[in-house]
């Protein structure tokens with residue numbers, strides 16, 4: 001197995017708050033890695049550091065052996081793309097134009113508008129948005145906006161895709177469709193994926209391995225079944241109520 005990402009003793013402080021504390025793990029090429037943890041556990045901050053949006057206060061993140069720069073455009077050129085928990089497309093621009101922004105500024109760095117357009121037409125077809133291509137992004141439903149967010153990330157030609165709660169707020173059939181879509185794009189684009197998802201059952205279903213964060217620290221990592229049966233995880237995260245509900 002080839003190591004794709006190495007997170008080495010990474011800490012991030014915001015003033016007096018330590019959002020992520022001394023977290024280390026490796027990720028392998030082709031893996032789907034779940035990030036699990038209660039609200040405020042540090043998941044999004046860790047994502048932001050891997051995607052170059054936020055610099056670690058200490059520690060190191062290596063992607064294919066290279067330090068990830070604390071600049072999202074440069075991280076994108078290395079081949080890392082993320083989606084955001086709160087989806088904010090440019091509302092006045094069309095769905096196609098929103099996607100083209102990614103193609104023009106991502107790792108592929110398409111300089112040519114027509115080429116960017118062709119790439120995005122293909123990607124929007126893949127994510128099931130070709131019928132809405134010329135509509136304003138503001139007209140999309142939440143499920144549509146989440147698909148556009150995935151399309152925008154894909155248009156940068158990533159090798160590592162960070163998905164931040166792309167399933168939150170979707171109904172059961174939309175979740176199933178989105179899961180099928182994620183698996184399809186993973187295979188077609190040879191992606192490795194890190195996913196944050198609050199619905200445990202879904203995270204368990206999707207992930208090859210799960211890293212559990214608790215109050216900024218790594219509590220454990222393991223296969224979904226190892227994580228799901230670990231007493232520390234049950235105590236810290238699942239709680240009695242959730243265990244019964246799962």
Ligand SMILES: Nc1ncnc2c1ncn2[C@@H]1O[C@H](COP(=O)(O)OP(=O)(O)OP(=O)(O)O)[C@@H](O)[C@H]1O
Pocket residue numbers: 014017018019020037038039040041042043044045046
């Ligand atoms: N920019 C910031 N400035 C100050 N504090 C921050 C900032 N970003 C995150 N924090 C704090 O760091 C901690 C971890 O937050 P983070 O958003 O990474 O957690 P999370 O696990 O993603 O939570 P959620 O599931 O609610 O999204 C929280 O206490 C949060 O308030």
